[in-house]
Amino acid sequence: DIQMTQSPSSLSASVGDRVTITCRASQSISSYLSWYQQKPGKAPKLLIYAASSLQSGVPSRFSGSGSGTDFTLTISSLQPEDFATYYCQQSYNTPRTFGQGTKVEIK
Amino acid sequence: EVQLVESGGGLVKPGGSLRLSCAASGFTFSSYTMNWVRQAPGKGLEWVSSISSSSRYIYYADSVKGRFTISRDNAKNSLYLQMNSLRAEDTAVYYCARDPSGGWYADWGQGTLVTVSS
Numbered sequence: 394d395i396q397m398t399q400s401p402s403s404l405s406a407s408v409g410d411r412v413t414i415t416c417r418a419s420q421s422i423s424s425y426l427s428w429y430q431q432k433p434g435k436a437p438k439l440l441i442y443a444a445s446s447l448q449s450g451v452p453s454r455f456s457g458s459g460s461g462t463d464f465t466l467t468i469s470s471l472q473p474e475d476f477a478t479y480y481c482q483q484s485y486n487t488p489r490t491f492g493q494g495t496k497v498e499i500k
Numbered sequence: 501e502v503q504l505v506e507s508g509g510g511l512v513k514p515g516g517s518l519r520l521s522c523a524a525s526g527f528t529f530s531s532y533t534m535n536w537v538r539q540a541p542g543k544g545l546e547w548v549s550s551i552s553s554s555s556r557y558i559y560y561a562d563s564v565k566g567r568f569t570i571s572r573d574n575a576k577n578s579l580y581l582q583m584n585s586l587r588a589e590d591t592a593v594y595y596c597a598r599d600p601s602g603g604w605y606a607d608w609g610q611g612t613l614v615t616v617s618s
Contacts, residue, residue: 427604429545436595436608437545443602480545484603487559489535489547 395419395483399492405500412468414495416481421461425485428457428466431494432477440479441466471497502526502607504596509612516586516616522579522596522609530574533557533599536581538592539611546592549581550599564590586616 396419406412416426424444429437439448441457444464454469468475476499481492508520522534536548549560549570558570569582579596593613597605 425603429605431545436611437605438608439604439606442604442606448606482545482547482604487550488561489550489603491545491547494544 394488395422395485395490397481397483397490397492399479399481399495401495402493403496403498405498406471407500408471408473410471410500412471412475412497414466414479414481414497416459416464416466416492418462418464418483418485422483422485424460425483426457426459426464427482427484428455429480429482430475430477431480437480468497502598504598504607504609506594506596506609506612509594509614511615511617512586513618514587514616517582517584518586518614520581520583520594520596520612520614524577524579524596524598527598527607529572529577530554534572534579535597535599535605536570536579536594537597537605537608538590538594538614540589540592543592548594551579583614586614588616590614591616 398417426444428441431437445457456467458465478494478496480494503525505523533552535550551570567585571580593611595611596609598607600606
C-alpha cells in the first residue's frame with residue numbers, strides 16, 4: 394500500500410497568513426493526488442484534484458503543486474472559514490490512501 | 501445539484517450485521533464509480549470499498565475484505581454496503597462518495613454513524 398505522510402500534523406496561524414501543508418507519498422504517484430478540507434461534524438470537501446487542479450467553486454487562494462512523491466497545498470491568505478483539517482489522498486492505485494490530516498488552528 | 505444521502509447506520513453488537521444505503525440524485529448515477537469511505541471517531545479518513553459504474557470492478561480495503569459487500573442498483577440510483585461480522589474497530593461515520601473519473605471524491609454524503617458495541 395502507498396503510505397501518505399502529511400506535515401505538519403497541526404499548525405497555528407493567523408488570518409491573512411500564508412499556509413503551506415506538505416504531503417509525501419511512499420512511492421511515486423505521478424499527479425494522482427487530491428486535497429480535502431474537513432470541518433468538525435461535516436463531510437470532507439474536495440479542494441484540489443490531479444495535484445494542482447482547483448475544484449469548481451473553491452476559492453483561488455487555495456492552490457496545489459507537486460508530482461512524483463512530494464506535494465504541497467498552499468493557502469495564500471488564510472481566512473476565518475479556512476480553519477479546518479486538511480487531508481491528502483492518492484488515487485494512483487488501490488487501496489486509495491489518505492494522509493493522517495493537518496489541523497489548521499487559530500493563533 | 502448532486503445529493504448523496506446515507507442511511508442504515510446504528511448501534512449493533514459485535515458479530516452483527518448492518519446494511520447501509522446511499523440514495524443518489526442530481527447526476528447520472530449509472531455513469532460513475534461510487535465509494536464508501538469511513539472515519540472512526542476523532543480519527544482520519546479510510547477508504548473502504550469502491551464499485552465501478554457497471555459493477556464490473558469491485559475493490560475492498562484489507563480491513564473489511566470478506567466481511568463487507570458493496571453493491572449498487574442503477575435503476576434505483578442507490579449504493580449499498582452490507583456489513584457482516586462487525587467489530588468494534590468498524591465503529592465510524594460511513595460516507596458514500598462519487599468519483600468523477602480520476603479516483604478522487606468530488607461529492608460526499610453527510611455520513612451515517614455505525615457503532616459496534618455490546
